[in-house]
Amino acid sequence: MNSTNNGLQDKFDLSRIGQMSSVTEPRSCKFEVVKPFGPFIAVIEMPKEILIALTKMTDEILANPHKQSYGESLAGVIEQEYKIFKSDFVMSGVNEFLESAISRYVIKSAKSNVNLTGDIKITSGITDAWIVSQHENEYNPMHNHAGCEISSVLYIKVPNVKGRRGIKSKASQPDSDGNIQFVYNSASERNGNILEKGAFEFEPYPGSMLIFPSYLLHSVYPFIGEGERRSIAFNAGYEITKEENGKSKYIAGNRSGIKVLTHYQNV
Numbered sequence: 119m120n121s122t123n124n125g126l127q128d129k130f131d132l133s134r135i136g137q138m139s140s141v142t143e144p145r146s147c148k149f150e151v152v153k154p155f156g157p158f159i160a161v162i163e164m165p166k167e168i169l170i171a172l173t174k175m176t177d178e179i180l181a182n183p184h185k186q187s188y189g190e191s192l193a194g195v196i197e198q199e200y201k202i203f204k205s206d207f208v209m210s211g212v213n214e215f216l217e218s219a220i221s222r223y224v225i226k227s228a229k230s231n232v233n234l235t236g237d238i239k240i241t242s243g244i245t246d247a248w249i250v251s252q253h254e255n256e257y258n259p260m261h262n263h264a265g266c267e268i269s270s271v272l273y274i275k276v277p278n279v280k281g282r283r284g285i286k287s288k289a290s291q292p293d294s295d296g297n298i299q300f301v302y303n304s305a306s307e308r309n310g311n312i313l314e315k316g317a318f319e320f321e322p323y324p325g326s327m328l329i330f331p332s333y334l335l336h337s338v339y340p341f342i343g344e345g346e347r348r349s350i351a352f353n354a355g356y357e358i359t360k361e362e363n364g365k366s367k368y369i370a371g372n373r374s375g376i377k378v379l380t381h382y383q384n385v
């Protein structure tokens with residue numbers, strides 16, 4: 119090997135460099151723009167039958183006089199937040215869809231970030247779930263979800279809340295009422311930066327669903343006027359291991375397994 123050019127001579131004919139001066143565009147060379155950092159967010163549109171089943175399920179829970187509040191454990195400045203049990207998802211016929219969505223998110227994320235060759239075992243599972251029935255002036259302050267790895271939100275009912283405030287000086291600005299906003303970093307949100315985005319705002323619609331890392335900060339903006347903005351949120355855990363020489367080797371996820379909350383499993 120020629121030690122004076124760090125091996126370049128092996129790949130390129132350096133004597134041709136002088137003849138390449140007419141090449142002014144990088145179209146003919148390998149040119150990739152990669153994005154190797156940052157969290158994965160799944161944006162999903164639920165099948166119509168899943169949305170119908172979840173609407174019926176949440177209607178029944180909200181109408182149940184024995185429904186259990188989950189508000190004490192949640193950040194929302196919202197009056198109606200109620201526990202969902204695994205049996206609710208199972209009996210509504212949506213449990214398989216929801217568990218599969220988490221599993222697919224884990225597998226797609228894992229394929230980008232870890233070596234999945236060999237005898238790989240990937241497990242995931244929902245750990246707890248709840249209904250958020252949000253009304254006028256209620257909101258969710260900036261928060262993230264502890265005790266889990268993954269979180270998800272599914273939108274059941276979304277009233278048309280845009281333009282209700284009618285502030286003349288803001289007429290040309292985006293209307294965030296009722297939107298969910300994720301913040302990953304703030305440095306890239308200045309000066310219309312196109313090289314990196316540190317925040318992601320999503321305008322929900324019935325049937326839309328997001329899956330994201332549970333550490334990701336997010337908030338929900340309030341709205342004014344009539345209507346119920348109804349969503350389902352749940353947390354999940356995952357674990358990836360590799361079977362090697364009769365032993366289970368840790369690859370990613372929660373080292374102590376998936377922590378399903380006791381109340382979620384109880385009927």
Ligand SMILES: [Fe+2]
Pocket residue numbers: 261262263336351
């Ligand atoms: Fe949240």
